[in-house]
Amino acid sequence: MAxxxxxxxxxxxxIFDRHASAAFSLAYRMCGRRALAEEIVQEAFVSLWxxxxxxxxxxxxxxxxVLRVVHNRAxxxxxxxxxxxxxxxxxxxxxxxxxxRERTEDEVERRSDARLVRRALxxxxxxxxxxxELAYFGGFSHAQIADALGLPAGTxxxxxxxxxxxxxxxxxxxxxxxx
Amino acid sequence: MTGPxxxxxxxxxxxxxxxxxxxxxxxxxxxRSCAVCRDEVAALAPVLDVLPSCVPxxxxxxxxxxxxxxxxxxxxxxxxxxxxRLARTSRLSWPAxxxxxxxxxxxxxxxxxxxxxxxxxxxxxxxxQASAGDAQLQIAGGRGELIVDHLPPAPPDRVYELWLxxxxxxxxxxxxxxxxxxxxxxxxxxxxxTGITRVLVTVEPAGGSRVPTTRAVIVARV
Numbered sequence: 180m181a182x183x184x185x186x187x188x189x190x191x192x193x194i195f196d197r198h199a200s201a202a203f204s205l206a207y208r209m210c211g212r213r214a215l216a217e218e219i220v221q222e223a224f225v226s227l228w229x230x231x232x233x234x235x236x237x238x239x240x241x242x243x244x245v246l247r248v249v250h251n252r253a254x255x256x257x258x259x260x261x262x263x264x265x266x267x268x269x270x271x272x273x274x275x276x277x278x279x280r281e282r283t284e285d286e287v288e289r290r291s292d293a294r295l296v297r298r299a300l301x302x303x304x305x306x307x308x309x310x311x312e313l314a315y316f317g318g319f320s321h322a323q324i325a326d327a328l329g330l331p332a333g334t335x336x337x338x339x340x341x342x343x344x345x346x347x348x349x350x351x352x353x354x355x356x357x358x
Numbered sequence: 359m360t361g362p363x364x365x366x367x368x369x370x371x372x373x374x375x376x377x378x379x380x381x382x383x384x385x386x387x388x389x390r391s392c393a394v395c396r397d398e399v400a401a402l403a404p405v406l407d408v409l410p411s412c413v414p415x416x417x418x419x420x421x422x423x424x425x426x427x428x429x430x431x432x433x434x435x436x437x438x439x440x441x442x443r444l445a446r447t448s449r450l451s452w453p454a455x456x457x458x459x460x461x462x463x464x465x466x467x468x469x470x471x472x473x474x475x476x477x478x479x480x481x482x483x484x485x486x487q488a489s490a491g492d493a494q495l496q497i498a499g500g501r502g503e504l505i506v507d508h509l510p511p512a513p514p515d516r517v518y519e520l521w522l523x524x525x526x527x528x529x530x531x532x533x534x535x536x537x538x539x540x541x542x543x544x545x546x547x548x549x550x551x552t553g554i555t556r557v558l559v560t561v562e563p564a565g566g567s568r569v570p571t572t573r574a575v576i577v578a579r580v
Contacts, residue, residue, distance in 0.1 A: 320371075
């Protein structure tokens, strides 16, 4: 990363080759459209190239940093599209988002870390898993999810918190401040 | 964050990207003075680092890689701390770079010398500016790549189609494509450039056509 910070395009190419597949896979999982996913990834990596100085090793791996930027870009894109199209979040949209989980299962099984995460997700109560998938992979805000599911915003936030807490425990993180 | 749900209730939606931008900014400000929320975010953040690993893996296309590196390499390289690069890019952001006037300027400004300096592997590419449309055709080692800028999205139920013409023969269909929302695309010329005299792009009905049915929006003469 020090070389990327210094503007070394070859070093950046190495970073891209190492993380592009994960980045594209996340973007594609979120938007389901190859062209849009490629656009998100390209924008994210250009942004990374230009902001390499902001990378702080103490706050996580390069992979985490890359995926956070891709995720943020994807969410921004969704919100921009929703806003410009004046779409309401309907149950149909949610149904479109959720089935992707089934489509992915065969490939997920190929990787042990993926299997572990999937197992942890599957171990969540369905209402908690649903809000995580809608928020993280679907790019919906808590307010949109609350509207779509007919729930108070506080309930949605509470389910998100419970879900992440349980995932943390299931994935082996030490207990901390959470109940 | 301090509503009826109590302090810390926004940590999970914050990490999941589920706060609206204004809410996220407010929560970030709040965290600076709230150890409870800071601790909660720190405790939950590792989950978000591993969550993406459960999605199925797909490989990126070579065209995406080439397009990205084309952008990266067209920016000046600095030999010391990246402040120079950052200062420059803060004035010329990616969205600004892609505004129509900037795109047109960029397309004209990207010359053969720049491309050679960019470090194309093997022999230097030949760069041909399209005689119609905002595009460049780069040819190296018998392979061709059309780099399109500033092309509006194809109308509904229409798609862009790439055609390859050899001499006086009719153009042969090659690739269907769509552009990004910024009007860009990078297309490899399938089968190489041997014998090809013109590369064209037309708008065709969804699914493509066997012969061009509209006037070419991009023409590059080899």
